[in-house]
Amino acid sequence: MKYDAVIIGSGLGGLLSAAMLSKEGMQVLVLEKNAVIGGCLQTFTRKGHLFDTGVHYIGSMGKGEILNMLFRYFGLAQKLPLKRLDEDCFDKIIYKGESYAYAQGYDNFIDKLSQKFPQSRTEIRTYVNNIKKISASVDFDHMQIFSQQTLMSNPYFRYPASDFIDDSTKDPVLRNILAGLNCLYAGVPGVTPAYIHALINAFFIQSAWRIVNGGSSLARLLSDMITENGGEIRKNAEVVALNMGSGKLDHAVLQGGEKVYADRFISNVHPSLTVDLVKGEGLRKPYKNRIKNLDNTIGTFILYLVLREDAFPYLNYNVNYYDRDDVWGTRSYDPERWPDFFLLYTPVTSNQPEFARSLIAITYMKYEEVRKWEHTTIEKRGDDYRSFKEDRAQRLLALMEKVYPGIRNAVESHYSSTPLTLRDYTHTPRGSVYGILQDSRNFMESILSARTKIPNLFLTGQNVNVHGMLGVTLSSLTTCSEILGQEYVLKKLQHAV
Ligand SMILES: Cc1cc2nc3c(=O)[nH]c(=O)nc-3n(C[C@H](O)[C@H](O)[C@H](O)COP(=O)(O)OP(=O)(O)OC[C@H]3O[C@@H](n4cnc5c(N)ncnc54)[C@H](O)[C@@H]3O)c2cc1C
Incomplete structure (x- = not known):
């Protein structure tokens, strides 16, 4: 069987591209290396409580706003379960001991x-x-x-x-x-x-809105849409090579050796790994080097807390706490003073009670801090890695105590992730949180096209265009425009609103 399009990776960009192409009548196949689809849309549970791995809120889903309009085309605007964050404070910034509210609506x-x-x-x-x-x-x-x-x-x-x-x-x-x-x-x-x-x-x-039950609600809706349109999604299907035919890609090779043929291939995998997947003479060295030399955004350390019953309120906003004078310096933190910043929030579930059972706190972490375990894999990194994580978890909890004294007493159990976790789950280089670092000094290099040097290989996802819900949605439309034609895609979108 030969597909119209094979999409490598089921992150937001891969799923949206597959949803659009299948809606337009193409026979698509999504290949995902993990057992669960969604990439950074994935959620997981601990002791029955919900945690996000990536997306924790989205914006512009009000009527007439940009994401709402784009999601109308996909039929998502009406179906995605959302909870609006506090209109007078969706993000609280705590800086030098003072709180500042980001309110919704420009005038507000x-x-x-x-x-x-x-x-x-x-x-x-x-x-x-x-x-x-x-x-x-x-x-x-x-x-x-x-x-x-x-x-x-x-x-x-x-x-x-x-x-x-x-x-x-x-x-x-x-x-x-x-x-x-x-x-x-x-x-x-x-x-x-x-x-x-x-x-x-x-x-x-x-x-500003939270997705009820996390980003996986969106991944599920997209997956249903793709299969209803006749498309296929295969999990545990890692692409290990993209082989050339005459002047273009011929087939993808899966772990285990199976070959999958298609007229075109869309990679939702980080571009620096995508260029390595291409075998033979498909891509010239300078193009590969240019992509592989691009800088990436820093990684993160994330603490996942299961909270005791009735011990900590559900917060209908995010908290950004800075224990430093310059909010820009967080990437160049002093390891001795780590952590000096966190973003904290409580995910929302359907029928969310007044009290939260899960809490997520995110701070930056340099890859160098975990480099010594870079040759290990998930769950097999050893006791010293576990001790390292525990030490960092306690340090982050100590900083959280400054905002919520006694929060430790509300914790039933805790889990954590480092840049290695994201590196191994989504294949983002050095566990970079948002992929390629867009660079105003070097913008010609850091803005990638959805087209590649191979006529039937396209890129999609956060590394084309901008990361995040809006950036990746636009990225997938850019990719589909290269295949379906820009005028055609534009007409479809305009028709949907
Ligand atoms: C901690 C964190 C918090 C965030 N918070 C927000 C937020 O609140 N709001 C927001 O809008 N955005 C947020 N983002 C950003 C947003 O989640 C991402 O920009 C977006 O989800 C990335 O989507 P993507 O399509 O680029 O793919 P990814 O999510 O990176 O997925 C890529 C997929 O490809 C698969 N894959 C990789 N290699 C292969 C292979 N060889 N074969 C098969 N499959 C493969 C991976 O397993 C993965 O499923 C956050 C991100 C992180 C990490």
Whole structure:
């Protein structure tokens, strides 16, 4: 059997691409190496309680907002179970002991922040107008974001977010608060483009939602859609090689040797691993090297807490705690002072009671800290790795005590993950949290096209375009536009809203 399209990887980008192509009548097959689909949409349970591995909230799902419009095409907008976060505070930034609320709705955001910075109301309004303008480039009428060229010509891709914020206000505290959702893009000062900062902040300020029962609710809906459209998804099917025919890819080889044939292949796997999968003369060395030399975002240490009954409230917002003066410096933390930051939240379940049973706290972790175990695999890393994780878990809990004194007493059991966990589950190099680091100084290199040097091999996912729910949705549309035609995809989207 020869498929119209084989999609390698069932992350958000792979599933959305498969959903779109199958909806348009193509015979698709998704190959996923893991036993569970979804990549960073996956959830897991401990003692029956829910934990996310990646996506913990999404934005712009209100009527007429961008993600809602895109999800309408997929039939997801109506089906995805969502809980809106607190409209007056969906993210709390705690900086130098003071709390600042990110409120939903542009005017509400300006009002709430201006209460803390009354002298800076005009600056805050101008900042908001600017991020609105930048994010408006994601627009159905112009399809701006759907091409590598338009992204490259966007001046905000060449302008570092840290400069953009510094130019927005002279107030040093306000600068840090405007950059306070840094963890959502693992921002690096002087490097991360203003475009990424603006797109993500505007995305959540418009409206912010948790997916009820976590990201796997979305993965399930997409998987149902693909199979209803006649597509197939195979789990435990790792692609180990992509072999060339005459001038293009001929087939994928699975672990175990099985060959899968298709007219085209879409890789949802990190590009630096994708280029290694291609065997023979398919890709020239300079192209491979360019991709393999791109820098990636930092990794994370994540603590998963099962909480005792009635011991800790469900929080309808996220908490971003900084124990440092500069919210941008989190990537270059001092290992002696680790951790100096965390993002904390409680996942939401259907019929969520007043009290939470699970809590997730995320902080950064450099790959160097776990390098000595890099040749080990999941569950087989040894006792010293377990002790390392336990030490780091206790250190993170100690920092959490500063915000929630006595939180340890609410913990029934705890689990943790390091950059090695993400590296081995999703195959992201060095356990990078969001894949390729977009670089305003080197934007021509870091913006990848969905097209590759092989005519029937395409890329999709967070490394094409931007990471996160919006970025990856746009990325999958970019990929499908290369196959179905941009005008065609645009018409379909416009028709759906
Ligand atoms: C801790 C964390 C928190 C996050 N929080 C948010 C958030 O709150 N909101 C938000 O919008 N975004 C968030 N993100 C980002 C978002 O989750 C990702 O950008 C997005 O889900 C990535 O999707 P992807 O399509 O690129 O693929 P991935 O999720 O990376 O999936 C790739 C898939 O390919 C599979 N694969 C790899 N190699 C092979 C192979 N050889 N053969 C077969 N299959 C293979 C993997 O197993 C995996 O399933 C978060 C990410 C992380 C890690």
